[in-house]
Amino acid sequence: MTKLTLGSHPYIVGFEQLERLLERSAKAGNEGYPPFNIEQTSQSSYRITLAVAGFGERDLSITVEDRQLVIRGRQHDDGEDRVFLHRGIAARQFQRSFVLADGVEVGEATMENGLLHVDLTRAEPETVVQTIQIRKG
Structure with missing residues (x-):
């Protein structure tokens, strides 16, 4: 039996990149x-909220790398001479990755009560109708 993948379906053309995107998001770790x-x-807008209690703005970084947020x-341990009972x-580090669709842009990020909010917007694609001329061969 042949495994049917998105890229091998006969009526779906050019979606190999979407299949790779799904694989990449599954491996995001x-x-x-x-x-x-x-x-x-x-x-056309979204908000990702992470619970980052104990992290300050200088402890966090937000980047977009190859359509991936x-x-x-x-955390920076300021008091190495502190004695904990x-x-x-x-105080562990983390990395969260979110794969973004084409047209989704990252807006502003805000911190509020131990929550990091990252706003995203999606540009509405314009509808394009294209007529293809048939020429005699």
Whole structure:
């Protein structure tokens, strides 16, 4: 039995990139930390919210790399001479990746009450009708 993939379907042409995109998102290596929400805030906008309690703005970086939104966090331990009797708050680094569709742009990022909000907008594609002339061969 032949495995039917998106790129091998006879009526879908040119979607090999979408198939690679799906594979890449599956391999993004995201674990469960930090937890996040994705909400649709309008017909053409979204908001990703990450729970980043304990991280400051200087501990976080947000980049777009090859249509992939990458959010990294790394806490700087300011007090190496501190003595903890109990350390239950993890100071671990993280990386969260989100694959963006064509036309989705990253807007602003804000921090509020230990939550990092990243706003995204999607440009509405214009409808294009193209007539192809048939020439005699």
